[in-house]
Amino acid sequence: MSGDSIYGVYYAYSQDSTGNIPFKFLYSSDAGQTWSNEQTVAYAMPAYCNGLIISKCFGALYIVWNAVPIPESTTYETQVVISYDGGLTWSPKTFLSQNGGRPAQLACASCSEINGFFAVGWMDYNYPGRFYIRITRNLGYTWRPEIQNVTSHYISDPNLFMIADTLWATWTDWSYADHWEIGYSKSTDQGQSWSETERISNTPGNSMTPWLSYDHGKVHLVWQEDANPGGRDIYYRRWDPGDGIDEVPNSTSTGLLKSYPNPFNSTTIITYSNIEGGEIQIYDISGRLIKTLSVKDKREGSVIWNATDGLGQPTASGIYIVRSKTSKGVATAKLVHLK
Numbered sequence: 001m002s003g004d005s006i007y008g009v010y011y012a013y014s015q016d017s018t019g020n021i022p023f024k025f026l027y028s029s030d031a032g033q034t035w036s037n038e039q040t041v042a043y044a045m046p047a048y049c050n051g052l053i054i055s056k057c058f059g060a061l062y063i064v065w066n067a068v069p070i071p072e073s074t075t076y077e078t079q080v081v082i083s084y085d086g087g088l089t090w091s092p093k094t095f096l097s098q099n100g101g102r103p104a105q106l107a108c109a110s111c112s113e114i115n116g117f118f119a120v121g122w123m124d125y126n127y128p129g130r131f132y133i134r135i136t137r138n139l140g141y142t143w144r145p146e147i148q149n150v151t152s153h154y155i156s157d158p159n160l161f162m163i164a165d166t167l168w169a170t171w172t173d174w175s176y177a178d179h180w181e182i183g184y185s186k187s188t189d190q191g192q193s194w195s196e197t198e199r200i201s202n203t204p205g206n207s208m209t210p211w212l213s214y215d216h217g218k219v220h221l222v223w224q225e226d227a228n229p230g231g232r233d234i235y236y237r238r239w240d241p242g243d244g245i246d247e248v249p250n251s252t253s254t255g256l257l258k259s260y261p262n263p264f265n266s267t268t269i270i271t272y273s274n275i276e277g278g279e280i281q282i283y284d285i286s287g288r289l290i291k292t293l294s295v296k297d298k299r300e301g302s303v304i305w306n307a308t309d310g311l312g313q314p315t316a317s318g319i320y321i322v323r324s325k326t327s328k329g330v331a332t333a334k335l336v337h338l339k
Contacts, residue, residue, distance in 0.1 A: 002056045004029060004030055004031045005027060005028065005029050005086070006027060006028045006031065006032055007025070007027045007054050007056065007061060007087060008025070008026055008027065008054065009023060009024065009025045009041070009052060009054045009063050010023070010024055010052070011023055011044070011049040011052055011065070011067070012024055015046055016040075018043065019046075020043040020044065020045060020046065020070050021043065021044050021045070021046055021047075021049070021067075022040040022042075022043055023040065023041050023042045023043070023044070023052075023063065023065065024038045024039070024040060024041075025038065025039050025040075025041045025054075025063065025087055025090075026038045026039070027086070027087050036087075039087075041063060041081050041090045042063070042065075042069075042079070042081055042090075042093050043069075043070050044065075044067035044068055044069060044070065045067070045068040045069070045070050047067065047068050047076075048067075049065055049066065049067040050065075050066050050067075050105060050106055050107075051064065051065055051066040051078070051105065051106045051107030051108070051122065052064075052065040052066075052107075053065070053107060053108070053109050055109055055111055055118070056111070057111030057112075057113075057116060057118045057139075058111070058116035058139060059084065059139075060082055060083070060084055060118075060139045060140060061082065061083040061084075061086065061087055062080055062081075062082055062109065062118060062120075062140065063080065063081050063082075063090075064078065064079070064080045064096075064107045064109050064120055065078075065079060065107060066078050066079075066103075066104055066105050066106065066107050066122065067079070069093065069095075072095070075101065075102070075103045076103035076104055076105055076125070077095050077096075077097045077103075077104050078095070078096040078097040078104040078107050078120065078122045079093045079094065079095055079096065080093065080094050080096055080120065080140065081093050081094075082094075082139070082140040084139070091140070094140070094143070096120055096122070096134045096143065097122060097124065097132065097146075098146065102124055102125050102129070103124075103125040104122045104123070104124055104125065104132075105122060105123045105125050105129070105156075106122060106123045106156065106157060106158060107120060107121070107122045108120070108121045108122070108158050108159045108160055109121070109160075110160050110161045110162040110167075111162070112162045112163050112164060113163065114163055114164045114267055114269060114304060115137075115164060115266075115267055115306075116137075116139065117135055117136065117137050117162060117190070118135065118136050118139070118140065118162075119133055119134070119135045119160060119162045119167060119191075120133065120134055120135075121133040121149070121158045121159075121160045121169065122158060123155060123156055123157075123158050123171075129154065129155060129156065130148060130149075130150065130151075130154070130155065131148070131149040131150050131155050131158045131169065131171055132146050132147065132148055132149070133146070133147040133149055133160065133167070133169070133191055134146055134147065135147070135162075135190060135191060144190075147191040147192070149169050149185060149187075149191070149194060150169075150171075150183065150185065150194070150197055152175070152197075153171075153173050153174075153175040153183055153197055154173070154174040154175050155171040155172060155173055155174065155183065156171065156172045156174065156208075157171055157172040157208055157209045157210060158170075158171045159171065159210050159211050159212050160212065161212040161213060161214050161219070163214055163260075163261075163269075164261060164264065164266070164267040164268065164269065165188055165189055165190050165261060165264060165265040165266055165267060166186065166187065166188050166260075166261045167186065167187045167190070167191050168184070168186050168212055168214065168219055169184065169185055169186070169187075169194075169212075170182060170183065170184045170200070170210040170211075170212050170221060171183050171210065172207065172208045172209065172210065173197070173199070176199065179204075179205065179206045179207075180206040180207055180208055181199050181200070181201045181202065181207050182199070182200040182201040182207045182208075182210050182221070182223050183197050183198070183199065183200065184197070184198045184200045184221070185197050185198065188261050188263065188264070188265065189265050189338075190265065200221065200237060201223065201225065201235065203225055203235075205225050205226030205232075206225070206226045207223055207224070207225050207226075207235070208223065208224055208225075209223060209224050210222070210223040211223070217240060217258070217260055217271070218238055218239060218240050219238065219239040220236070220237075220238050221236070221237045221238070221239075222234060222235065222236050223235055256272065256273045256274060256331060257270060257271070257272050257275075257280075257322055257324060257331050257332070257333040258270070258271045258272075258333070259271070259322070259333070259335055262335055262336060263336035263337070263338045264307070264335070264336070264337060264338070265337075265338060265339065266306065266307055267304060267305070267306050267307065268304070268305055268307075268335065269302050269303075269304055270293070270302060270303050270304075270305060270322060271301070271302040272295065272300065272301060272302070272303070272324060272331075273299065273300040274299060274300070274326055274327070274331075275295070275299060275324040275325060275326055275331060276297075276299070276324075276325045276326060276327060277297070277324065277325040278294060278295055278296060278297035278298075279292050279293060279294050279295060279324070280292070280293045280295060280303060280322060280323070280324045281293075281322070281323045281324070282305060282320055282321070282322050282323075282335070283320065283321045283322075283323060284315075284318065284319075284320055284321075285318060285319045285320070285321070289310075290309050290310070290315060290320065291305070291308065291309050291310050292310065293305060305322075305335075307337055315337060316337075316339075317337050317338055317339045318336075318337060319334060319335070319336055319337075320334070320335040320336075320337060321333070321334060321335070322334075322335055
């Protein structure tokens with residue numbers, strides 16, 4: 001759903017005149033009161049489909065799924081079609097997984113609302129399989145090469161969330177000797193490198209089907225657990241990533257400046273409260289003013305810095321100081337820009 005518009009897609013299960021299974025799309029522009037006619041956006045062979053997702057990101061609509069496509073393959077692949085006009089027309093399907101003879105299953109996806117990057121993940125099936133991800137930075141016109149998130153763990157149920165350059169990934173991990181647990185790792189450079197796998201759950205029963213979300217600087221995770229004989233419970237954990245910028249010692253501020261991610265690669269979100277003057281300044285380590293960000297005289301909110309100076313030129317890697325006026329002086333904090 002986006003505003004009053006609702007977009008839907010389903011796998012029909014019934015063959016049409018082509019002898020194959022259509023994926024049907026429809027939408028409502030008035031919060032569900034009326035609906036468009038259905039249209040077929042792609043086909044799959046008569047077989048099970050999974051990982052069917054529809055998502056809107058910076059005006060583009062993405063439909064992602066796993067199924068056996070026609071006529072290009074005999075195994076499940078991760079595929080995507082995209083619309084740039086609200087679903088009136090759709091691109092030809094793009095294969096995100098590589099046809100290597102092993103099925104690609106259980107697609108997941110996330111849109112970075114900061115820069116419009118869109119990430120799709122899936123399990124490359126090897127019972128269990130591996131976690132693969134591909135990212136587009138230009139609304140699906142091109143896709144970056146496959147990223148393998150974890151190399152020494154077998155996984156299922158992949159899930160991910162992306163904001164700016166940061167990716168959080170979680171999955172059901174089959175590599176522990178006792179039973180299934182929830183695995184987790186994080187990348188701050190668009191998936192080029194990843195933190196060591198963490199074991200998130202540690203309970204007597206099997207853990208499975210994790211789901212991630214990010215909101216107001218915190219990462220949320222839920223999953224299901226075979227906690228009791230004959231039944232399952234829902235578990236929840238939350239992180240404050242702890243990557244907010246440190247306040248500079250001896251600041252006389254009663255205001256607060258934080259940023260995430262920090263360190264960052266190309267974009268960071270600066271959140272502020274109890275500031276005055278309508279602007280935030282960014283200085284390099286020598287004290288030279290690099291850029292002024294307007295916050296329209298709001299006392300609280302957030303603003304994006306894309307690592308450029310006042311002329312729009314990219315800044316170098318290094319330490320920067322973010323500064324703003326408060327009622328009792330200034331608030332200052334540190335940013336670390338890494339390319």
